[in-house]
Amino acid sequence: MKIWLKRIGLGLLALLVLTVAAGAAFEQWARYRAPLDFPPPGKMVDIGGRRIQIDCRGSGSPTVVFETGGHWSGAAHWRKVQDEVAHTTRTCSYSRAGILWSDPARDARNADAILTDLHSLLEKAGEKPPLVLVGWSLGGPYAVLYTQRYGADVVGLVLIDPSHPDQKRRFEAITHHSFQPFTPLLRVAPKLSWSGILRLLPPEGPSFAERAEVAFISTSLPSVIKELTSVDATLAAEGAAHELGARPLVVLTSMAAYSPLELQVFGATPADGKRLKQVWKGMLDEIAAWSSAGRNEIVPDAGHEIALQRPQVVIHAINEVVAAVRGNIAAQKR
Numbered sequence: 001m002k003i004w005l006k007r008i009g010l011g012l013l014a015l016l017v018l019t020v021a022a023g024a025a026f027e028q029w030a031r032y033r034a035p036l037d038f039p040p041p042g043k044m045v046d047i048g049g050r051r052i053q054i055d056c057r058g059s060g061s062p063t064v065v066f067e068t069g070g071h072w073s074g075a076a077h078w079r080k081v082q083d084e085v086a087h088t089t090r091t092c093s094y095s096r097a098g099i100l101w102s103d104p105a106r107d108a109r110n111a112d113a114i115l116t117d118l119h120s121l122l123e124k125a126g127e128k129p130p131l132v133l134v135g136w137s138l139g140g141p142y143a144v145l146y147t148q149r150y151g152a153d154v155v156g157l158v159l160i161d162p163s164h165p166d167q168k169r170r171f172e173a174i175t176h177h178s179f180q181p182f183t184p185l186l187r188v189a190p191k192l193s194w195s196g197i198l199r200l201l202p203p204e205g206p207s208f209a210e211r212a213e214v215a216f217i218s219t220s221l222p223s224v225i226k227e228l229t230s231v232d233a234t235l236a237a238e239g240a241a242h243e244l245g246a247r248p249l250v251v252l253t254s255m256a257a258y259s260p261l262e263l264q265v266f267g268a269t270p271a272d273g274k275r276l277k278q279v280w281k282g283m284l285d286e287i288a289a290w291s292s293a294g295r296n297e298i299v300p301d302a303g304h305e306i307a308l309q310r311p312q313v314v315i316h317a318i319n320e321v322v323a324a325v326r327g328n329i330a331a332q333k334r
Contacts, residue, residue, distance in 0.1 A: 038212040040101035041075065042093075047120040053101040054094040054125050058086030062130040062155055062325050064318055065122070066093040067146075069137025069163075070228050072220035074100040076209035077136065080311035085318050092127055094118070098223025100216045109226035111234040115146050129153035130329075132321055134314075136160040136307060138231065141238040144290070148241045155328070156248040156321040157291075160306050160314060164283040165239030168232070174275050177267025242290050248324035249294035250317040253284040256303045293324070 042055030055075050056063075064085055068077045074095030085091050097117060098104035107113055122131075131154050135143030140162020147154040164170075172178065258266070258273040268276060281298065288296035297317065302309040 038208065038215050041208075043125070044101065045121055045125045047117060047124055050097065050103040050105060052094060052097065052103070052117060052121045054092055054121055054127075055082075056090065056092040056125070056127060057082060058088070058090050060089035062132045062322060063090040063092060063127055064132045064134060064322065065118075065127075066091070067118075067133060067135040067139035067142050068093075068096075069139050070224060070231070071137070072099055072217050072224050073209075073213050074102070074220070076100065076213050077305075078307060079207060079209040081307050081314050081318075084311070084315045085322075088319050089322050090127075092122070092125075094121060096223070096227070098226070099220045100212060104219075104223055108230065109223060110230040111142060111145050111237055114142055114227070115149055118142075118146065119150060130155040130325065132156040132158070132318070132325060134158045134160065134318060135162055137304065138163050138227070138234070140287075141165075141234050144238050144242050144244070145234075147244060147247070151245075154247065156325045157244065158250050158252070158314070158317050158321055159287060160252045161254045161304050162251065162284070162287060163231075163235060163238075164287060165235040165242070167235070167280075167283060170279050170283065171266060171276060174279065175266055175268045175272050242287075244291035244294070246292045248321045248328070249288060249291035250321055251284050251288040251294065251296045252306050252313060252317055253281055253296055253298050254302045254304055254306055255281065255298050255300045259303065262304075 040053045040055075042053060044051040044053055053075060066075070066078045066082065068074055071077065075093035076095075078093045082091050082093050095102045096114060097109065105113065105117075129152070133143035133146060133154055133156075135141070135157070137160070140159040143157055143159065143162075147157065255277055258268070258276065263270065263273050266272070266276065281296075285296050288294040297313070299306055299310055299313055302313070307314045
């Protein structure tokens with residue numbers, strides 16, 4: 001009996017080894033196939049030894065530049081928004097270093113490096129100001145800090161559920177739980193990416209952009225993690241410099257109830273979640289006040305990913321800011 005149990009155990013161990021080996025081999029093959037099956041939309045631009053993917057569509061001024069959050073979706077996040085806005089004006093989405101098609105960077109992925117990359121990218125791609133920056137989540141602070149550094153280029157902003165410089169302290173005051181930017185997936189996934197297990201994640205839909213996100217997820221995640229480790233410094237920099245003058249600004253605030261996963265990340269109860277939403281609204285009211293021409297629009301039926309759940313709201317907000325900018329420019333010429 002012991003001999004048979006030993007043989008069964010060895011057989012199961014051998015099967016496990018073969019499964020892991022097969023998964024690792026499949027991961028390498030999938031990484032090879034990803035850029036062939038999903039070529040980059042737009043073009044790859046060399047910014048000095050590294051290439052960044054940028055996809056610009058439409059014509060007109062100002063140019064709308066989309067900045068995604070601390071996520072692996074990159075330019076693909078704007079799949080339901082960009083084409084519609086491109087009917088109105090020039091639009092550019094891009095993927096930050098190491099995400100989707102863009103080459104990874106060796107340096108730290110802090111706000112300073114990201115702003116420098118974007119400025120160089122637009123310059124080398126031949127995209128001219130004036131710019132309207134659209135920032136989602138962590139992309140909000142990036143957009144605000146870009147405006148502080150290159151203020152002459154930026155004439156308006158749309159901030160979609162943007163991160164607030166004091167969000168960590170205010171959330172922890174309610175939950176009494178350390179607020180972490182990493183979901184359970186982000187904590188574990190990069191360590192297992194070599195095994196091919198992330199390939200088991202189904203795409204959210206059939207579109208090119210949705211399938212590309214999954215195809216590149218194992219190579220995108222390390223760069224996402226590098227960015228998220230610098231979140232505290234990014235928010236501190238935003239807190240120290242966020243005056244937006246009289247630039248047209250629309251802030252979009254998600255007010256749908258937090259999902260069970262989001263509550264778990266916050267360490268919050270459902271009752272806490274309701275209080276957190278009200279605190280969130282208050283913080284985004286503050287962000288809207290960073291410009292004398294700012295307003296906060298509540299989106300009651302959307303979660304954090306407003307551009308995917310309520311794209312028409314985002315499109316309308318961008319077109320509103322573009323129209324306001326054009327009106328300001330015309331008034332200055334009179």
